[in-house]
Amino acid sequence: MKQSTPIPVRERARRAMRAELAMLAQDLFAAKGYEQTTIDDLVAAAGISRRTFFRYFTSKEDLVLGKYDAWSQMLVEGLAARPADEPVWESLRRAFDVVVEYFEDVTLAERSLAMEQVIHDNPALSAGELERISRVQGELAELVGARTGRQAATDPRPTVIAGAALACVVAAKDVWITTDRGRPFGTLLDEAMGALKPV
Amino acid sequence: MKQSTPIPVRERARRAMRAELAMLAQDLFAAKGYEQTTIDDLVAAAGISRRTFFRYFTSKEDLVLGKYDAWSQMLVEGLAARPADEPVWESLRRAFDVVVEYFEDVTLAERSLAMEQVIHDNPALSAGELERISRVQGELAELVGARTGRQAATDPRPTVIAGAALACVVAAKDVWITTDRGRPFGTLLDEAMGALKPV
DNA sequence: GCATAGTTGGCACTCAGTGCCACATATGGC
DNA sequence: GCCATATGTGGCACTGAGTGCCAACTATGC
Numbered sequence: 001m002k003q004s005t006p007i008p009v010r011e012r013a014r015r016a017m018r019a020e021l022a023m024l025a026q027d028l029f030a031a032k033g034y035e036q037t038t039i040d041d042l043v044a045a046a047g048i049s050r051r052t053f054f055r056y057f058t059s060k061e062d063l064v065l066g067k068y069d070a071w072s073q074m075l076v077e078g079l080a081a082r083p084a085d086e087p088v089w090e091s092l093r094r095a096f097d098v099v100v101e102y103f104e105d106v107t108l109a110e111r112s113l114a115m116e117q118v119i120h121d122n123p124a125l126s127a128g129e130l131e132r133i134s135r136v137q138g139e140l141a142e143l144v145g146a147r148t149g150r151q152a153a154t155d156p157r158p159t160v161i162a163g164a165a166l167a168c169v170v171a172a173k174d175v176w177i178t179t180d181r182g183r184p185f186g187t188l189l190d191e192a193m194g195a196l197k198p199v
Numbered sequence: 200m201k202q203s204t205p206i207p208v209r210e211r212a213r214r215a216m217r218a219e220l221a222m223l224a225q226d227l228f229a230a231k232g233y234e235q236t237t238i239d240d241l242v243a244a245a246g247i248s249r250r251t252f253f254r255y256f257t258s259k260e261d262l263v264l265g266k267y268d269a270w271s272q273m274l275v276e277g278l279a280a281r282p283a284d285e286p287v288w289e290s291l292r293r294a295f296d297v298v299v300e301y302f303e304d305v306t307l308a309e310r311s312l313a314m315e316q317v318i319h320d321n322p323a324l325s326a327g328e329l330e331r332i333s334r335v336q337g338e339l340a341e342l343v344g345a346r347t348g349r350q351a352a353t354d355p356r357p358t359v360i361a362g363a364a365l366a367c368v369v370a371a372k373d374v375w376i377t378t379d380r381g382r383p384f385g386t387l388l389d390e391a392m393g394a395l396k397p398v
Numbered sequence: 399g400c401a402t403a404g405t406t407g408g409c410a411c412t413c414a415g416t417g418c419c420a421c422a423t424a425t426g427g428c
Numbered sequence: 429g430c431c432a433t434a435t436g437t438g439g440c441a442c443t444g445a446g447t448g449c450c451a452a453c454t455a456t457g458c
Contacts, residue, residue, distance in 0.1 A: 009455095009456095010404075010405090010455090038443085038444065038445090039444075039445070039446090040444085048406085048407090049406070049407045049408070050407085050408090050445095050446095051406075051407055051408070051409090051447090052405080052406055052407070054445090054446065054447080055405080055406085058446090059445075059446075060444095060445070060446095123330055126330050126333065127326035127327050127329060127330035128326050130326060130329035130330055130333060131322055131325050131326035131329055133329075134325065134329060153374070153377070153378070154374060154378055155374070155390075156367070156370035156371045156373070156374045156387055156388075156390060156391035156394075157370075157390065157391060157393075157394040159366075159370035159373065159374075159391075160363075160366055160367050160370045160391045160392075160394045160395060161394060161395070163362075163363070163366030163367075163369065163370055164359075164362070164363040164366050164395055166366075167358075167359055167362030167363050167365075167366055168355070168359050168362075170362065171355040171356075171358035171359045171362055172355045174355070174358065175352070175353060175354070175355045175358075178352070179352070179353055188355055189355075191354075191355060191356065192355035192356060192358075192359045193359075194356075194398060195355075195356040195359045195360060195397060195398055196359060196360070196363055196395055196396070196397060196398060197395070197396055197397075197398050198394060198395060199393060199394055199395060199396050208424095208425095209424090209425095209435075209436090237412085237413065237414090238413080238414070238415090239413085247437085247438090248437065248438045248439075249414095249415095249438085249439090250416090250437075250438055250439070250440090251436080251437055251438070253414090253415065253416080254436080254437080257415090258414075258415075259413095259414070259415095399458105400457105400458085401456105401457090401458090402455100402456085402457090402458105403454105403455090403456080403457100404453105404454085404455080404456095405452105405453080405454070405455090406451105406452080406453070406454090407450105407451090407452085407453095408449105408450090408451090408452100409448105409449090409450090410447105410448090410449090411446105411447080411448085411449105412445105412446085412447080412448105413444105413445090413446090414443105414444090414445085415442105415443085415444090416441105416442080416443080417440105417441090417442085417443105418439105418440090418441090418442105419438105419439090419440090420437105420438090420439090421436105421437080421438085421439100422435105422436080422437070422438095423434105423435080423436070423437090424433100424434085424435075424436085425432105425433085425434075425435090426431105426432090426433085426434100427430105427431090427432090427433105428429105428430085428431085428432105
């Protein structure tokens with residue numbers, strides 16, 4: 001049964017270390033604030049050296065926004081997996097289901113909400129988040145373009161569709177984190193995406 | 200005829216200094232690259248002290264992205280000036296005319312194009328640009344919400360409309376700066392905005 | 399048990415950005 | 429013109445993020 005692990009030991013250790021550091025850092029950020037927490041604080045709490053920290057994370061920002069690399073991949077795979085004859089807007093909405101699940105996951109809710117607040121309150125982090133989202137946008141635009149036979153490199157329309165869809169996610173998320181979360185994230189996203197239609 | 204100047208002397212000197220520094224910096228960035236140009240390089244070329252530089256610009260980034268403060272204001276005013284019974288999407292397109300003019304201005308073309316390339320090639324600058332755009336988005340969303348009787352704070356839809364419109368501007372700009380500029384920016388923007396319709 | 403590849407920590411460095419203070423310059427009232 | 433005051437400037441020392449380099453350590457394969 002146990003399929004031979006394709007992930008070497010060192011890589012697994014590395015990932016575990018990353019996860020542990022991110023967790024610890026996020027607790028510190030939630031407690032004292034992002035800017036008030038220095039890398040020195042973090043490495044002291046983690047019992048590693050500053051130099052080693054920067055071998056696991058390329059930047060302080062990466063501690064908070066690292067998850068976007070995984071998201072990006074999931075979103076792209078999610079969209080690619082949708083049937084080609086489905087309306088694009090619907091396909092995008094379905095691809096976003098992984099994000100919806102993430103925000104509605106009770107076990108992660110507290111931590112992820114706290115981090116979204118941290119991002120929301122910090123311009124530098126917001127900027128980084130948006131930049132990462134724009135990378136996802138580029139990848140989604142490629143897929144949208146492939147479906148509609150339009151080159152995203154020369155035709156702005158696939159990029160616009162992808163960008164508008166992601167704007168819906170961001171807008172829904174903003175309402176979600178700044179209000180009382182009375183309405184589920186999925187509902188907010190449906191409402192957001194219902195406000196637009198590709199021509 | 201000469202209406203008494205509402206701008207005090209000091210403020211005018213300050214603006215002139217800012218403009219001169221930004222020009223000089225942009226020339227350096229275009230020549231050696233953004234990251235390769237240090238603040239020390241700049242202040243040496245400008246003949247001022249490092250400390251004084253930071254009284255005119257809050258950050259290195261500000262040298263490139265400072266124009267967004269002015270843009271933001273123009274866009275908001277432009278949208279507010281549109282008739283209330285005009286379709287929102289059309290009003291937004293018209294508000295963007297100032298941006299179109301900016302990019303099609305021959306005298307500024309070379310410099311502005313070079314700076315857009317610099318931004319495009321630098322993740323940190325792209326991030327900053329997107330963050331500033333998202334601020335504009337917030338302001339435009341307020342106006343859109345006011346028109347449609349929806350609170351942007353609790354309803355994602357006004358934000359989605361504003362975000363989608365700005366996504367069109369960004370998408371059109373990206374095509375414009377990365378291709379041969381064979382088609383005018385205004386045309387690209389029309390095409391981009393034509394790919395979406397608010398429901 | 400040994401060679402070696404990969405991991406870690408320490409150190410010194412660069413660069414952006416800030417607080418503080420002393421000095422210079424402009425402005426307004428007399 | 430003279431002085432008090434507001435504002436602008438420069439220097440200095442400091443913090444904090446991020447990097448290059450090297451020496452010491454540790455795990456892995458034979």
